[in-house]
Amino acid sequence: MAYAIDTSPLKSNNPLVFDASIFQKETNLPSQFVWPDHEQPHLEQPSPPLEVPPIDLNAFFSGEPLSVSNTTRLVNSACQQHGFFQVFNHGVDLSLINEAHKMMNLFFQLPLVEKQKAQRKFGEYCGYASSFTNRFSSKLPWKETFSFRYSAHPNCSNIVQDYILSVMGEDYSDFGRICQEYSEAMSKLSLDIMELLGMSLGIERSHFSDFFKDNDSIVRLNYYPPCQKPNQTLGTGPHCDPTSLTILHQDNVGGLEVFVDEKWHSIAPCSEAFVVNIGDTFMALSNGLYKSCLHRAVVNNHTPRRSLAFFLCPNMDKVVRPPKALVSDDTQSMYPDFTWSSFLEFTQKHYRADMRTLDAFADWLQKQKKS
Numbered sequence: 001m002a003y004a005i006d007t008s009p010l011k012s013n014n015p016l017v018f019d020a021s022i023f024q025k026e027t028n029l030p031s032q033f034v035w036p037d038h039e040q041p042h043l044e045q046p047s048p049p050l051e052v053p054p055i056d057l058n059a060f061f062s063g064e065p066l067s068v069s070n071t072t073r074l075v076n077s078a079c080q081q082h083g084f085f086q087v088f089n090h091g092v093d094l095s096l097i098n099e100a101h102k103m104m105n106l107f108f109q110l111p112l113v114e115k116q117k118a119q120r121k122f123g124e125y126c127g128y129a130s131s132f133t134n135r136f137s138s139k140l141p142w143k144e145t146f147s148f149r150y151s152a153h154p155n156c157s158n159i160v161q162d163y164i165l166s167v168m169g170e171d172y173s174d175f176g177r178i179c180q181e182y183s184e185a186m187s188k189l190s191l192d193i194m195e196l197l198g199m200s201l202g203i204e205r206s207h208f209s210d211f212f213k214d215n216d217s218i219v220r221l222n223y224y225p226p227c228q229k230p231n232q233t234l235g236t237g238p239h240c241d242p243t244s245l246t247i248l249h250q251d252n253v254g255g256l257e258v259f260v261d262e263k264w265h266s267i268a269p270c271s272e273a274f275v276v277n278i279g280d281t282f283m284a285l286s287n288g289l290y291k292s293c294l295h296r297a298v299v300n301n302h303t304p305r306r307s308l309a310f311f312l313c314p315n316m317d318k319v320v321r322p323p324k325a326l327v328s329d330d331t332q333s334m335y336p337d338f339t340w341s342s343f344l345e346f347t348q349k350h351y352r353a354d355m356r357t358l359d360a361f362a363d364w365l366q367k368q369k370k371s
């Protein structure tokens with residue numbers, strides 16, 4: 001999940017505005033969107049597909065011993081290698097997923113000024129962002145996003161809908177309702193996946209699902225317009241998600257890529273499945289056993305692409321610390337304890353896409369302790 005990107009901050013008052021309806025026809029990309037040669041995607045050689053295990057959640061929850069052991073084994077192996085897998089039979093209503101895509105489509109088709117009612121403010125992570133033209137001056141992502149907060153706390157039962165109505169107005173009640181329902185479904189699914197991850201790590205099944213019960217998460221709608229020079233730019237630059245777990249639903253266009261064994265690999269879209277990946281915070285919770293892996297999104301010159309991402313995060317002040325069973329006497333905790341609120345703040349102030357954010361944060365915490 002890219003909160004920020006590796007760029008130098010914008011120094012002057014730059015008038016550049018990423019209006020997708022105009023930019024998608026542009027044959028000369030503004031230089032801010034042209035990535036350095038070594039980071040450009042080379043689309044003429046298609047990236048080989050990544051082996052991501054298909055995980056049947058229904059079979060796992062059936063409790064049938066062979067299905068449980070097969071599923072936990074597959075998840076354990078994928079998460080130690082690259083942290084990506086796909087879940088099928090996940091219990092999320094397909095009509096809700098379709099409705100969410102429909103609403104997202106309607107939102108991104110709105111005129112720019114209408115979308116800007118929800119404009120993301122400097123230093124915040126919620127709202128509409130048309131690329132990051134007002135924040136950075138190079139390596140800009142070829143996309144628009146709309147992000148909002150979801151909280152599973154009982155006092156926040158309508159948080160998504162209330163936010164959308166407050167920024168967009170009463171005409172957007174269907175959009176707000178569907179985004180609320182979708183976020184709730186993702187929170188439930190993420191807790192189910194946490195049970196699976198707990199078992200796959202050989203610890204108490206409810207350990208992580210209890211930890212995330214009162215999650216304070218982020219939902220992001222991504223829209224990647226076509227680009228006349230897709231070889232020169234990226235929809236989302238290479239990054240690891242600082243959050244705990246990402247549950248992504250991509251439409252049928254394709255563009256998600258993961259960096260494994262020194263190569264970019266694609267993950268083909270599948271409408272019945274969610275792509276799941278481990279984020280930095282879960283890497284810390286698993287004491288470094290499960291990997292948070294670099295990924296990016298490429299764009300194409302003919303078809304717009306949409307994806308819906310749910311970023312599971314702990315409650316802000318919860319201490320992120322691996323369970324005792326994963327820290328034996330001779331294996332010290334790989335990362336210092338931290339709270340999600342402090343890591344989130346760090347990602348917003350210091351994040352650079354070309355470094356391991358979690359390692360940089362851990363170094364920074366150690367220095368703070370010493371000073």
Ligand SMILES: O=C(O)CCC(=O)C(=O)O
Pocket residue numbers: 001002220222236248250255256257295296297306307309
């Ligand atoms: O759209 C995608 O496939 C990836 C999105 C992503 O990595 C992000 O939003 O952080």
